[in-house]
Amino acid sequence: MIPTRLLLARSSTVLGISKWAPSTWAPLKLSQLHSLQASSRLFSLGTVDHAKHQEASGKKLLSEKKLKRHFVDHRRVLVRGGNGGSGMSCFHSEPRKEFGGPDGGDGGNGGHIILRVDQQVKSLSSVSSQYQGLSGEDGGSKNCFGRSGASLYVQVPVGTLVKEGGEVVADLSHPGDEYIAALGGAGGKGNRFFLANDNRAPVTCTPGQPGQERVLYLELKTMAHAGMVGFPNAGKSSLLRAISNAKPAVASYPFTTLNPHVGIVHYEGHQQVAVADIPGIIRGAHQNKGLGLSFLRHIERCHFFLFVVDLSLPEPWTQVNDLKYELEKYEEGLSGRSHVIIANKIDLPQARAHLPQLQARLGQEVIALSALTGENLEQLLLHLKVLHDAHMDAELEQGRQPFRW
Ligand SMILES: Nc1nc2c(ncn2[C@@H]2O[C@H](COP(=O)(O)OP(=O)(O)OP(=O)(O)O)[C@@H](O)[C@H]2O)c(=O)[nH]1
Numbered sequence: 091m092i093p094t095r096l097l098l099a100r101s102s103t104v105l106g107i108s109k110w111a112p113s114t115w116a117p118l119k120l121s122q123l124h125s126l127q128a129s130s131r132l133f134s135l136g137t138v139d140h141a142k143h144q145e146a147s148g149k150k151l152l153s154e155k156k157l158k159r160h161f162v163d164h165r166r167v168l169v170r171g172g173n174g175g176s177g178m179s180c181f182h183s184e185p186r187k188e189f190g191g192p193d194g195g196d197g198g199n200g201g202h203i204i205l206r207v208d209q210q211v212k213s214l215s216s217v218s219s220q221y222q223g224l225s226g227e228d229g230g231s232k233n234c235f236g237r238s239g240a241s242l243y244v245q246v247p248v249g250t251l252v253k254e255g256g257e258v259v260a261d262l263s264h265p266g267d268e269y270i271a272a273l274g275g276a277g278g279k280g281n282r283f284f285l286a287n288d289n290r291a292p293v294t295c296t297p298g299q300p301g302q303e304r305v306l307y308l309e310l311k312t313m314a315h316a317g318m319v320g321f322p323n324a325g326k327s328s329l330l331r332a333i334s335n336a337k338p339a340v341a342s343y344p345f346t347t348l349n350p351h352v353g354i355v356h357y358e359g360h361q362q363v364a365v366a367d368i369p370g371i372i373r374g375a376h377q378n379k380g381l382g383l384s385f386l387r388h389i390e391r392c393h394f395f396l397f398v399v400d401l402s403l404p405e406p407w408t409q410v411n412d413l414k415y416e417l418e419k420y421e422e423g424l425s426g427r428s429h430v431i432i433a434n435k436i437d438l439p440q441a442r443a444h445l446p447q448l449q450a451r452l453g454q455e456v457i458a459l460s461a462l463t464g465e466n467l468e469q470l471l472l473h474l475k476v477l478h479d480a481h482m483d484a485e486l487e488q489g490r491q492p493f494r495w
Pocket residue numbers: 320321322323324325326327328329339340341342343344345346347348369370371434435436437438459460461462463
């Protein structure tokens with residue numbers, strides 16, 4: 091059940107990580123809440139910042155434009171497995187020993203190129219456009235086999251789709267997932283391999299096989315439990331800042347956020363809910379207006395949505411309808427995914443007046459809050475937990491391993 095009045099969230103800090111402890115909710119007056127929040131940053135929680143955009147480290151914050159350069163969400167990669175080493179053709183030679191027999195060793199196998207999911211990697215910017223696997227060594231005399239080339243691991247972020255010729259060949263959605271992008275070539279055989287009863291002195295040896303060559307398209311779809319969807323300036327980044335320690339830029343002009351940011355909300359019992367702040371969507375985004383479709387792809391992987399509406403604007407329900415329309419145009423059925431409507435900027439007087447109308451028009455629960463003052467944030471946090479738990483249960487019921495951040 092979601093409480094309808096303001097509740098106090100106890101914030102307990104363990105090793106610098108604050109957690110929400112919903113078990114100790116107690117009624118709290120609005121004025122008390124404000125003073126508490128101002129004094130102890132009640133809503134500051136433990137975090138992972140998608141863009142490594144931390145203030146606390148003392149480092150200068152990167153501007154969104156610079157971050158955009160670092161944030162790469164698609165990449166064309168040419169991968170070539172290592173070539174196999176050639177087999178050797180030679181005969182055993184020893185003083186006073188005639189016909190020592192063939193002793194040419196096999197060549198080593200070429201190294202594979204393997205894509206591996208690393209949770210520390212947040213974008214495809216570190217992925218190069220070409221990879222060449224390590225070649226196997228040639229075989230030697232005295233039955234010496236060549237050393238095989240080691241596999242080359244390419245670290246990719248969680249949520250990387252691997253496509254070849256328009257077809258999805260791998261979906262790397264869990265930390266530690268691996269995909270062999272290019273197989274190394276097999277090593278050649280030395281003449282010792284061809285020794286047979288009817289051929290005691292084979293001279294045949296085979297060359298190593300070339301490694302596999304493929305052109306792959308990597309596409310990153312941000313993985314988070316909840317995706318924040320809203321028009322520019324609705325206050326998505328402000329909200330993410332309020333509930334997590336992620337630090338997306340906030341400003342009063344549209345399209346401030348140019349990259350998805352992920353913040354982590356920590357709950358008691360080491361439960362974490364990842365919330366993604368997606369760049370603003372406008373009417374006609376599916377026709378590439380505004381920042382276009384490129385960012386809708388990051389919404390696709392979120393298990394549920396937070397529709398953030400600017401309640402201070404007239405007819406705020408049109409924002410919800412437009413957002414749903416854009417999602418539906420991008421992918422059928424996307425707007426039907428579980429969601430919650432967040433009416434932001436309730437601290438503004440005109441916003442309060444719009445609330446009853448919005449509720450009546452939408453016919454569903456609306457969480458009215460203020461990212462700026464922190465008013466009613468805990469209702470959102472509770473709802474987030476309810477949606478997250480419902481998702482976890484559904485995944486477990488279907489025998490799937492739920493995504494954990
Ligand atoms: N009064 C008031 N202003 C808010 C609130 N939340 C955000 N704002 C202001 O609204 C403006 C836009 O906030 P952002 O958080 O950058 O909005 P956004 O949705 O991330 O915008 P884009 O990144 O452009 O999509 C800023 O000037 C914020 O200070 C709120 O609850 N109340």
